[in-house]
Amino acid sequence: MNYSETAHDDERGATQAVQESGEESAPLLGRRGNTENGGTSSALKFVLMCGFNSFVADWVYEGSRSILGPYLLLLGADALAISVISGFGEFLGYALRLISGRSADRTGLYWPITIAGYILQMAAVPLLSLARSWQVAGLLIILERVGKATRSPPLKAMLSHAAKSMGFGWAFGIHEAMDQIGALFGPLFVALLLKVKHENYQFTFAMLAAPAAVMLLGVAVARLVYPHPENLESQSPGQDTDKLPRVFWIYLLASSLVGAGFADFPVMAYKFRRTGDLSDEFVPVVYAISMAVAGTGSLAFGRLFDRFGLNLLALLTLVAAAYAPLVFLGRGHVLGIIGSCFWGLGTGVHESIIPAAVAPMVGPGRRASAYGLFTAIYGVSWFLGSTVIGLLFNRWMPAVVIFSVGLQLAAIPLIVYADRLISQSQTSTGAEEEPFLEPSDI
Known part of the structure; x- marks a missing residue:
């Protein structure tokens, strides 16, 4: 089965046939939508902008996460405390997505919720440089995970609008590839800073404020250029x-x-x-x-x-x-x-x-x-x-x-x-x- 067909008439006819049968159908998988509201080139630009932001974001928080264990140990945390902080942070990082996703759909505030999550995430990492106890550092680590949980569902939803016209797999693949590049270079950047500054963790976390600021600027630009990413997707009757x-x-x-x-x-x-x-x-x-x-x-x-x-x-x-x-x-x-x-x-x-x-x-x-x-x-x-x-x-x-x-x-x-x-x-x-x-x- 070819998942990249673009026959809009066939899609509309299929949807209408299912509606007339009185049964509810999932949207057609893999078909590229009508591009009349933005076009494939505009959708690609949006995906690349989101990909760049994810690249820088991963540079920041994956870089920081590569040294959190030794940093908490340096601040006096034991193995149990490190495990509890990491485990609870990951739990909230997934569980809270239920709330942020529903909130975005109910309020329509996709961009504000996404931006709020990014701000929390990007602020928590550099603030680790000011932590003087493992308890404060642990709170910031958990808040960083909360920030990711907040922005992830609405961001994916906005990305899906662009993906409709260029192919869902291709759009998400581009975004993830750029994300992985950031996850690769972030820890290397942090390792270089630690070597240059003789394992000065406070300095290393503080230096991550620079890419964090670049990332937030990138999100602001994306919001200005694409205030309504849903316009990149043409909805079919009965889709919602x-x-x-x-x-x-x-x-x-x-x-x-x-x-x-x-x-x-x-x-x-x-x-x-x-x-x-x-x-x-x-x-x-x-x-x-x-x-x-x-x-x-x-x-x-x-x-x-x-x-x-x-x-x-x-x-x-x-x-x-x-x-x-x-x-x-x-x-x-x-x-x-x-x-x-x-x-x-x-x-x-x-x-x-x-x-x-x-x-x-x-x-x-x-x-x-x-x-x-x-x-x-x-x-x-x-x-x-x-x-x-x-x-x-x-x-x-x-x-x-x-x-x-x-x-x-x-x-x-x-x-x-x-x-x-x-x-x-x-x-x-x-x-x-x-x-x-x-x-x-x-």
């Missing part, structure tokens, strides 16, 4: 509804299984160190290679997603699952590097294709809520899965592989089924789209 379609819930379940089965890189790095597969100095290099694979994959597979849809995601999920046996059962640096590359490929898929597929499933007026719900459940699933992997790691290594690969393989039939539902919607065969939960339960 108070209900999230059935395919969304099936896809959410599948994505949660994929997330739960995916290990965090620190666990992999710990394994490399314990077995001696990679030296301490080489682990950051392997991580950088993985991020490069993730960024490249975001671009390439995002483009292919617009043509092949969720079937591509099913295939890539199968391929990326190979990271687990290579990393956790393999021995030697060669298998460690190859496994990390597969892990990086999976990371790129998670950050580009998985969120890109959400947008066309849901009408424009519900996308921020959908993204808030989706990322919250996806993040909690990843956290719970990582916890299980950590418990299994210390007991029986093959169990880690069975758990990781098993969950990802279990997701594939659900992804294929979701693609079939979308195909039925596009061909007006009358697939039911009743959600598993009522809107009042969301």
Whole structure:
């Protein structure tokens, strides 16, 4: 099935046929919308502006996060305090997306909520330079996560308007690739500052105020140039509804299984160190290679997603699952590097294709809520899965592989089924789209 068709008449006819049958359908996945309100070139400019802002934002907060552990230790925090701060911050970073997403959809204040989140996030990082106790630093670390939770759903919703005309996979792929570049260079920048200033953490955090200011200026410019990004998308009749379609819930379940089965890189790095597969100095290099694979994959597979849809995601999920046996059962640096590359490929898929597929499933007026719900459940699933992997790691290594690969393989039939539902919607065969939960339960 070609996901990049532009036959607007066919789309309108399909929508009308489903409406006449009295059944509710998800928006057609992968079709590029009418560009009469902005055009593909205008949409691309908006995506690039958002991508630049994400590049600088990741430079700031990923750079800071690379040294938070040692900084908290320097301020007197113990391992328990560091774990609680990190865990609680990540929990809020996902859970609060439910609130920010719904708030954006209900009020229509997509830009103000996004800007407020960015301000909180970009202010919290440089203020760490003024912290004189681990408690104050911990509060700022948590506030940075709250800022990301605040701006993420409305930002994705605005990005989806531009993605409609240029291809959802391509738009989200470009955005994620630029995001990953910032995540790569931020820690390197911080490491350079620490080396030059002889591990002066206060100076390093203070210097991050400069790129943070650039980032906020970039957001202000984007707001001035594109005050109404929703105009980049032409809405089809019957596209908005108070209900999230059935395919969304099936896809959410599948994505949660994929997330739960995916290990965090620190666990992999710990394994490399314990077995001696990679030296301490080489682990950051392997991580950088993985991020490069993730960024490249975001671009390439995002483009292919617009043509092949969720079937591509099913295939890539199968391929990326190979990271687990290579990393956790393999021995030697060669298998460690190859496994990390597969892990990086999976990371790129998670950050580009998985969120890109959400947008066309849901009408424009519900996308921020959908993204808030989706990322919250996806993040909690990843956290719970990582916890299980950590418990299994210390007991029986093959169990880690069975758990990781098993969950990802279990997701594939659900992804294929979701693609079939979308195909039925596009061909007006009358697939039911009743959600598993009522809107009042969301």
